[in-house]
Amino acid sequence: YKKIILENIISILENDIPLENKGSGMENLIKTQIALDKSNSKLDVIMIEEPENHLCYTNLQQMLSTINSYSKDSQLIITTHNSMIASRLDLRNILWIETNTNQTSKLDNIDEETAQFFIKLDNNNLLHLLLSKKAILVEGPTEYLLLPYFYKKIYKRTLAQDGITLITCGGISYKRYFDITKNTNIKIAVITDNDEKDTNLSYMKEHNSQSISQKIFMDNDLKNFTWEVALYNCNEQNPDLEKCAGKIDPTADYKFNKVIYGKNGENKPILGKMLNNKVDVAYKILQYEADLQVPKYVKEAFKWINE
Template sequence: MNYIKSLHKEGFKKFVSLDVQFNERMNILVGENEAGKSTILDALKTVLNQQYRNTDKSVLRDLFNTQMVAVFKEKPSVKTLPRIYIEVELALDPQQKDASYFYGEVYGQRKQQFEKYGIRFECKYDEELGTGMEQSIQEGKIPYEYYALTWTTFSNRPYQIIKRPLHFLAIDTTSSAAAPSFNYFNRTVFASRYDGATKAKAKNDFRDKLIDAFDDLGLPELNEKQKFGVDSKKVVLEAVLSIYEDSIALENRGSGMESFIKTQIALDRANGLDVILMEEPENHLSFSTLRKMLQQISEKQENSQIIVATHNNMIASRLNLNNVLWITEDRVKSLVCVSPDVAEFFIRADDNAFLQLLLSKKIFLVEGATEFLLLPMFYQQITGHTIEKDDISVISCYGISYRRYLEIAQSTGKRIAVITDNDKDMERIIGANSFNQAHSLQHIFMGATVDEWTWEVCVYKENKAALDGMIDVQAGAAYKFHDKDYGAVLGKMLNNKVDIAYQILTSGKTFVVPQYIKDAIEWLRE
């Protein structure tokens, strides 16, 4: 199977330098907005599709890394001019036609020693072409028009898209890309589906029949020497192709169905695509259609290498956490070390907050809605700050074992405070203390004794007078919890957790915060 093994880039858009190692089959790029997911896809398209080859050089303003531009502006010289360098390493079948064209040990300035398959893109100032521009450069002006863009294989031969080493398709569902993406998609499927002889015959027959069809119109001649005819150079088969389903052109479908059908076609083994890039496939899709698409991708991912950039939690979870590539400020981290058991759990648990955990800086992990409602209030009461201001997220497990989240956290180096109940179990208290001693970035907080066995008990103990006066109970009514009498007010709190939490939240009163919650807040802020 042919696929993309790795990407190295320097000076391209967001990143001064970045290396990405891709999985052979499925790759899910996740990160904050502007983290660089699209930049990675764009780098691959720049190399393999020779994107920007015929574009005006003014586009370089948007491609150069801003830090490199700032370095040049501070100390302008030919040596400090910004440049772009991208290498894409490939895994190719040595027996396929032209494979040797991409194989070698010449890797430009990086001077790699092992022979590999790949393509290198360079965008740098052409000093010979720019003779006489030295003074302008010294004044801090970047001579965009004097830059040269070159594509070279690892065997140090010029790369042209006609010799593309693998069948490669990018599916972009963003609205700005809608119009050109149809032509690109149709052309790519046509090129990968049929062999050279079939395509050549179709194009030749199309041209001949178009000319014959025009002649059959019987349009009167202009004069004895002049008449209208078809300029076959202006009518190229690939430019007028559309893919139809049930007599409706793909571009005339709704945006959601367009994305779904494009994915369906791309994944069809018969179309012979080696690599499929998908940017935000969740756009315009309903929940049910997205689930169908993910099922389709899961079943057919063995046919191609798939690289998906997404903000969608369901996509990241359903396509397996082990395939996630998490993009941070300066690197890409794989979650391949997450245990298969945890990864499988999150595939099946739709209602999870995996992506929120991954994209948060610091996290409170709580058991349910009560803690989720009240913890931000307690946090602001103690610190004088909102959790939003301090870039802290509160994630409720809602019945999912917090230990599954903790394993992901340990793989990513996240600082997490778990707030949970000890459920009158001394072993849980001892286990939490042992965990905290062994882990510096994740701590578990709960009541220190079995008498402080749950959130409501601890809050009531510290605020008995205030809560007795605030919570209405019926005289003589039994408010037992699990057949045990804890008193009317506490019993009502235990049986109506969310309603009472909301009543506390909207009361406008200040409450004493239990010690273990204080400890969690202070520890997370360290």
């Protein structure tokens, strides 16, 4: 007798289109829905392997919404390499295995406020951080663009070659990243702005005196209140910086945070242009391979992360 496999002759249709012709992502969505529906039949455990596979961002959000709606009906065990899945399903549920030691770690000790912060934060590099040995956290895109360039300029090696992960976390949210790594062995250097506030310098000094594996680095001079100002002040006479800033309009105010940096104000039009065109100037520094001096606090962060 010829063996007949039902899967080969029966197909599920959606809007008259066979499931197998809907694409792997849609197939995953439907199969997940079917599996979770079975939880109404009192299944004790449902296991889902890497639900992010073949899904675009919108469908991944739909998948997470479906999983969350059923999470109380059965025990769900999900494996993933996706930071959004890990954070949206609550960091306090995470277990991960250290590949070098095979030891299991978890984040069930973080507070609810931090867990809720990452649930709402779509764009995060949480798993990159948790799976790192050493990491540098920065505020924004300009630091993210230029730090690898400056690091290689100093050490003649890349961040990746030295096992360092670079993560942009935005503003002071690095404190949230501190919360989730405080009981791990991950070495973290934060490169951030002092924002012209004594309180930020005081916080840095207090934190650094109490922490061994997490350090904050910012310029000690309040005049260097942000990345571009610190970079400008140690390269003010460097023709490469002027080249990267591009053509200066002598009639422009180049106003930033109510300060006029044009010739009718601070008379630092290059700095004014840098502050108003941060990413563009950073890109040109990379494009021209500008030979710039690296701010002291950045070099201190590099040195510490390598110790």
